[in-house]
Amino acid sequence: MIASHRERLMRLVRRRLPNAQDAEDCVQEAMLRAAAHGNLDQDRIGPFLTSVALRLCVDHYRELERRRRLLRRAADVGGPELPDEGVCDQDFGRWLLGQVHLLRGRERQVVLARAHGISTLEFARMHQISVKAAEGAFTRGRARLRLVCAKALDGAAA
Numbered sequence: 001m002i003a004s005h006r007e008r009l010m011r012l013v014r015r016r017l018p019n020a021q022d023a024e025d026c027v028q029e030a031m032l033r034a035a036a037h038g039n040l041d042q043d044r045i046g047p048f049l050t051s052v053a054l055r056l057c058v059d060h061y062r063e064l065e066r067r068r069r070l071l072r073r074a075a076d077v078g079g080p081e082l083p084d085e086g087v088c089d090q091d092f093g094r095w096l097l098g099q100v101h102l103l104r105g106r107e108r109q110v111v112l113a114r115a116h117g118i119s120t121l122e123f124a125r126m127h128q129i130s131v132k133a134a135e136g137a138f139t140r141g142r143a144r145l146r147l148v149c150a151k152a153l154d155g156a157a158a
Contacts, residue, residue, distance in 0.1 A: 001042060002034050005049050012050065016057040026056045099148050100141075107141035110134055 009030060014023040030053040034040060040048060100111050106127075113123045124134035 001045060002031050002049070005046055006031065008046075009049055009053050013053050013057060016054075017060060022060060026053055026060065029056055095152075096145065096149070099145055102148075103141050103144060106133075106137040107144065110138045111141040111145070114138060 006027060009027045010023060013026045014020065017023045017026060030049050033052050034045060034049050037048070097115075100108060100115070102108075103111060106129075109127070110120065110123050113126075114120070118126075120134040120138055121131055124131045127134070
């Protein structure tokens with residue numbers, strides 16, 4: 001039953017992926033997932049396979065983009081950092097942390113939590129607020145810090 005959809009899936013996927021081998025891999029993976037799905041209704045096999053195959057195409061492009069970003073970052077690794085750059089970075093970090101302490105309540109709390117590696121989801125749970133409220137506070141805090149940095153840089157250039 002599943003195999004009867006192979007040609008249709010190949011046509012569908014081949015239009016979306018750059019080469020035949022990627023399309024074949026995608027179709028095989030979709031068919032494998034359908035076969036492994038224990039409670040799949042026979043009438044829903046076609047739509048299920050279509051949905052899975054299209055999502056696998058999207059996953060393929062996500063993976064390509066992830067690899068491109070990784071290669072760009074790896075290529076950007078320039079020469080060794082000069083000692084004064086490290087000192088300047090540390091000084092800027094201390095200054096910025098001081099600016100974080102000037103933020104208002106929840107914005108300050110969530111920015112400091114993120115600086116300590118706590119996700120906005122974890123922060124929301126810890127403070128019993130919605131994730132949207134935590135993300136909003138983080139976004140506002142970050143925007144205020146950007147504004148403070150921009151003003152400080154404008155003042156330094158003058």
